[in-house]
Every structure is written in structure tokens, then in C-alpha cells.
Amino acid sequence: GAGVSQSPSNKVTEKGKDVELRCDPISGHTALYWYRQSLGQGLEFLIYFQGNSAPDKSGLPSDRFSAERTGGSVSTLTIQRTQQEDSAVYLCASSPRPGTGVEQYFGPGTRLTVT
Amino acid sequence: AQSVTQPDIHITVSEGASLELRCNYSYGATPYLFWYVQSPGQGLQLLLKYFSGDTLVQGIKGFEAEFKRSQSSFNLRKPSVHWSDAAEYFCAVEGRDDKIIFGKGTRLHILP
Numbered sequence: 001g002a003g004v005s006q007s008p009s010n011k012v013t014e015k016g017k018d019v020e021l022r023c024d025p026i027s028g029h030t031a032l033y034w035y036r037q038s039l040g041q042g043l044e045f046l047i048y049f050q051g052n053s054a055p056d057k058s059g060l061p062s063d064r065f066s067a068e069r070t071g072g073s074v075s076t077l078t079i080q081r082t083q084q085e086d087s088a089v090y091l092c093a094s095s096p097r098p099g100t101g102v103e104q105y106f107g108p109g110t111r112l113t114v115t
Numbered sequence: 116a117q118s119v120t121q122p123d124i125h126i127t128v129s130e131g132a133s134l135e136l137r138c139n140y141s142y143g144a145t146p147y148l149f150w151y152v153q154s155p156g157q158g159l160q161l162l163l164k165y166f167s168g169d170t171l172v173q174g175i176k177g178f179e180a181e182f183k184r185s186q187s188s189f190n191l192r193k194p195s196v197h198w199s200d201a202a203e204y205f206c207a208v209e210g211r212d213d214k215i216i217f218g219k220g221t222r223l224h225i226l227p
Contacts, residue, residue, distance in 0.1 A: 033215065042121075042219030043205060056214050091159070103149060104215060106159040 002026065004107035006092050012113045013082055021077040021110045025094030032075050033095070033104060034067060038088040046090075049075060082114045117142040117210040121218035129226045130198050136191040136221050138206030147209040148189040150180055153220075154202040162204075165189065176200070201225045 005024045013019050025032050034046040045059040049069045060066070064083075069075040079086055089111050093104035118141045128134055140146060150162040163174025170182040180191045189206060206218045 031213065035217070043207075043217035045214065045216055048214055050213065056212065093159075103161045103164055106151075108158050 004092055004094050004105050006090075006107040006110050008110060009108065010111045010113075012115060015084060015114055016081055018078065018080045019082055019112065021079075021090050021112070023075045023077070023092030023094075023107060025073065025075070025092070026096075026105055027073075029094035029096045029105070030072065031095040031097075031104075032069060033093045034075070034077050035091045035093065036061075036088045037091055037109070043091065046077070079112075082112075084114050087112055087114045117146060117208045117214070117216050119206050119208050119216055119218035121204075121206055121221050123221045124219070125222050125224065127224040127226060128196055131195050134191075134193045134196045134200070134223070136204050136206075136223070138189045138191065138218060139187050140189065140206075140208045141187065142208060142210055144210075145184065148180075148182060149207040149209070149215075150174065150178070150189075150191050151205045151207060151217075152176075152202050153205065159205065162191070196223075196225055198225045198227065 007022045032049040035043040037043050047067045048056045051072045052069050064080045067077045089109040091109045092107045095104045120139045122137050148165045151159045152162050153159050162178050163172050163180055165172050165182045173179050178193050180189055182189050203220045203222045205220045207215050209215045
């Protein structure tokens with residue numbers, strides 16, 4: 001079946017512009033996660049959704065970052081007034097039963113470059 | 116809050132040699148533990164996981180990991196590495212709050 005998809009795969013934007021990154025999880029997966037992967041920094045947790053609710057937003061680096069999820073499915077990560085330090089690969093993952101040791105399924109990522 | 120430490124940023128081994136990648140976690144109870152692999156240009160793939168029972172878990176591609184509660188460790192091992200094992204390896208922990216935290220990763224280099 002279809003896996004987690006993300007779009008766009010690559011995004012180049014100018015400093016100060018807003019960007020939207022999209023994630024389509026696997027159908028039926030209730031949990032959705034966003035991570036940021038920068039060189040040498042591993043996977044930095046950003047936000048987690050259970051259904052449409054985000055019980056944990058603690059990883060969002062600043063108030064320029066926001067995310068929403070609608071219909072328990074698609075999620076959008078928005079970065080306002082992008083800065084060069086926002087350049088990274090943004091990964092989305094979904095899971096059918098969080099908190100039970102069931103693994104996450106990752107998308108291919110969106111590579112964001114802020115010039 | 117849980118945390119994960121992978122103390123080795125880079126490891127180099129010769130093809131055919133044994134491998135051990137270290138992972139230490141911090142969590143108040145027994146967590147769920149995972150190892151993922153990210154090959155160049157590829158997404159993250161689950162190698163193995165521990166959530167209860169036998170502390171030695173087997174995964175794909177000939178990897179295994181041992182959960183040691185007393186050491187708060189979940190080290191990944193392989194008896195004989197292949198050139199195709201060159202990749203970045205991530206240890207992860209899931210606490211009861213459903214949040215999954217990853218370590219910074221260990222990049223594995225294989226010498227011919």
C-alpha cells in the first residue's frame with residue numbers, strides 16, 4: 001500500500017518568505033510526527049498529533065513554526081518569515097497505535113533551503 | 116522527559132568485522148526502544164525494536180540489540196558487516212507520553 005508522502009520534495013525560498021510543507025500519512029494511522037534533520041543534529045522532534053490534536057508542541061523551535069492536521073489525515077507544517085537556520089530536511093512520520101511500541105513509518109522528507 | 120545518547124558520531128569498521136553501536140537512554144520506566152537506519156538518499160527504515168520480553172531482539176539485515184536495564188543501554192550489534200551496511204543509524208525511545216525521541220545518530224563507514 002501507499003506509504004507516507006511529503007510534498008514538495010525540495011523547496012528553495014528566500015529569507016523572510018513563508019513556506020508550507022505537507023504530509024500525507026498512511027491511511028488509518030492516528031499519530032503523526034514532524035521532525036527536523038539538520039547536519040550532525042540527528043532528528044529533532046518538532047510536534048506530534050494524535051488525531052487532529054497536538055498534545056505536544058514542545059519541540060517547535062519558535063513561534064514562526066506552526067502545524068495543523070485536518071480530518072485526522074493530512075498535516076501542514078508552516079514556517080513564517082523563514083531564516084537561513086531553518087534550512088534542513090523536514091521529515092514526517094505516522095504510526096497506527098502510538099504508545100504501544102509500534103514503530104513509525106517515515107516519509108521521504110522535504111529538503112528546505114533558505115537563501 | 117526521555118532522552119537518547121549515541122556517544123559515537125562516526126564509527127569505521129572493516130568489512131567482515133563485528134560491529135557494536137552504542138545507545139543510552141534516560142527514562143523513568145521501561146521505554147520502548149528502536150533502532151532505525153538511514154542509507155544515503157533513503158528514508159528511515161526500522162531495524163528492530165524492544166518493548167517487552169526477551170532482552171535480546173533480532174532485527175532485519177542480521178542486526179540484533181540487547182536491552183540492559185541496569186545500564187540504560189540498547190546497543191546494536193552485527194557479527195559481520197557488509198559494505199552495504201554503510202549508513203547512519205539512529206536509536207530512539209518512546210515514553211508513555213507517546214513522544215518518540217531520537218539520538219543524534221552514528222554514521223557507519225565500512226573499509227574494504
